Amino acid sequence: MFDLILTCILGILCGTITGIIPGIHVNTVGAFTFAASSILFKFFSPESLAVFLLSMSITHALLEFIPSMLVGVPDEATALSVLPGHRMILEGQGKRAIRLIAIGGIGGILFTILSTPLFLVFLPPAHELLKPYIGLLLLIMSIYLIISLNRNLEAIAWSSIIFILSGIMGWIILNTPLSPNISLLSTFSGLFGVSTLLYSLGEGSILPRQLTVNEIRIDTRLLRGIFGGGIAGALLGFLPGFGPAQGSILAQEISGGDDGHVENLLTSLSALNTSDALFSLMTIYLIGNARSGIAVYISKIMENFGLNHLIFFSFVSIISAAASFILCIKIGDFLIDHIQYMDYNRLSRLLVYFISLLVIIFSILENAPLHFILLAYITSIALGLIPHYVGISKSHLMGVLIIPALAIYL
Numbered sequence: 001m002f003d004l005i006l007t008c009i010l011g012i013l014c015g016t017i018t019g020i021i022p023g024i025h026v027n028t029v030g031a032f033t034f035a036a037s038s039i040l041f042k043f044f045s046p047e048s049l050a051v052f053l054l055s056m057s058i059t060h061a062l063l064e065f066i067p068s069m070l071v072g073v074p075d076e077a078t079a080l081s082v083l084p085g086h087r088m089i090l091e092g093q094g095k096r097a098i099r100l101i102a103i104g105g106i107g108g109i110l111f112t113i114l115s116t117p118l119f120l121v122f123l124p125p126a127h128e129l130l131k132p133y134i135g136l137l138l139l140i141m142s143i144y145l146i147i148s149l150n151r152n153l154e155a156i157a158w159s160s161i162i163f164i165l166s167g168i169m170g171w172i173i174l175n176t177p178l179s180p181n182i183s184l185l186s187t188f189s190g191l192f193g194v195s196t197l198l199y200s201l202g203e204g205s206i207l208p209r210q211l212t213v214n215e216i217r218i219d220t221r222l223l224r225g226i227f228g229g230g231i232a233g234a235l236l237g238f239l240p241g242f243g244p245a246q247g248s249i250l251a252q253e254i255s256g257g258d259d260g261h262v263e264n265l266l267t268s269l270s271a272l273n274t275s276d277a278l279f280s281l282m283t284i285y286l287i288g289n290a291r292s293g294i295a296v297y298i299s300k301i302m303e304n305f306g307l308n309h310l311i312f313f314s315f316v317s318i319i320s321a322a323a324s325f326i327l328c329i330k331i332g333d334f335l336i337d338h339i340q341y342m343d344y345n346r347l348s349r350l351l352v353y354f355i356s357l358l359v360i361i362f363s364i365l366e367n368a369p370l371h372f373i374l375l376a377y378i379t380s381i382a383l384g385l386i387p388h389y390v391g392i393s394k395s396h397l398m399g400v401l402i403i404p405a406l407a408i409y410l
Contacts, residue, residue, distance in 0.1 A: 165399075
């Protein structure tokens, strides 16, 4: 019991670190843990290592919104091309956004756990029924999202081009003998992180003064956001390559749309992220297939994953989500209070250097060809800049995973 408590605490701490530092993905730590599992088994049981990975994954899923909100804030004219949290930052509502994230995150976990009996009954037969049509569903959903996220033919054309180009890049890099950890780190860092930071530098962005928020009223709008995010998290388990960027649109549709209300969308995103982290683990028991990197590592560590493990890990998820709820608010408020007095452009430059250094370091550690990784990294940055300049959503860059999945399933 002491080992389980210790590894849960360590997982929460590691998830906090990976969540608030841009460029460090939870799957990277998971890969190192799995690689060292033969040594760690001398000190910890398989259940303890699984607890560590799950608590880290859930904490990361909630806290990773903080740096994504506070770095790379664009100007108001281009705010639609990035995350909804940026829009609230531009309005001085950063602390309110932090609380919405915290509420959505713990709400997503609670919704997923309370819905488990329904998942146990309906998802296994539904998966068997839909399995032959996953490729077709991916294609239909991709077309729907491209159309629904844009208002005119020019934007649809640009979105289609970005979707296809990122998909070609994803197909190339995922079909190399490189470790998925380093290839995805370099690609996603360029597409979504560094490109946004560089654009904000070019625009001379200034972080507005943020208002103080003492409480958040949980109304039907936020509850619908949590519901939409939780359901979307489960649906994404059937659609390989789809992530929170696409799931947020599904969550909005499920929760009633709310005319694109930013607060509803932000709550949905947070609920979706944590729900997906837990549901990806549940699929090991429900359909015998892990749906995330962390879930894959847990499935390999745990030889026999049964109903008792599912119940136990649900309790671990609640504890991790509760701790993350507090950490999200405390750390988020602290960073917002202090980042206002920093040189924002200098901070953005330092983060670009830091993420680039991480890409190089992990390339060397993985014995990957540095010239190829740097080429992929620079290409992904270039692709990631295009949505900012043409005024479309960056979520279309998820073609980097969707098109390779389409090539497999169609």
